[in-house]
Amino acid sequence: MSYSKTKYVDDSLMEDVFNKLNRLGKYASRQELLDEIRDLNMDLEREKKMLETYRSRYETKQSESSSLNKNLHSVREYQSSLMKEHKELEEKYEKLKRQNEYQKTDIQVLKKELDSKELSYFLNRRRFLDTLQVFKFI
Numbered sequence: 001m002s003y004s005k006t007k008y009v010d011d012s013l014m015e016d017v018f019n020k021l022n023r024l025g026k027y028a029s030r031q032e033l034l035d036e037i038r039d040l041n042m043d044l045e046r047e048k049k050m051l052e053t054y055r056s057r058y059e060t061k062q063s064e065s066s067s068l069n070k071n072l073h074s075v076r077e078y079q080s081s082l083m084k085e086h087k088e089l090e091e092k093y094e095k096l097k098r099q100n101e102y103q104k105t106d107i108q109v110l111k112k113e114l115d116s117k118e119l120s121y122f123l124n125r126r127r128f129l130d131t132l133q134v135f136k137f138i
Helices: 011-027 030-137
Strands: none
Touching: 011 030
8 A cells, every 4th residue: 555645744653554554454344444544534634733733833933033033133232332322421421530630620720829819919908008007107
């Protein structure tokens, strides 16, 4: 007895079917053979449904995997842009920090200058007032 392979049936199942048919053919009536064929067809349909379910699950998982890969790629791009932005912000922070230090130094210098000028002003004022007092007595 010859058979053609389909994409749903594996060799061990087909061998099992033909062994049963040969065994039944020797000892069984036509109705028993038809019943066995019907049972085997039902088994085959069940196998086909299972395989179709597995195929569907596989395709769904492949689709999910592809989607996750795309998401991963976009997340990595976003992470990369965030890291670049972070680096730029750190550089700006360092620049502003240096400017702040320069400004602090400038403020200290200006405060010293102001203090010196105030002192000079008060000393000059005092001398002026003293001189005025001297001229008043004269």
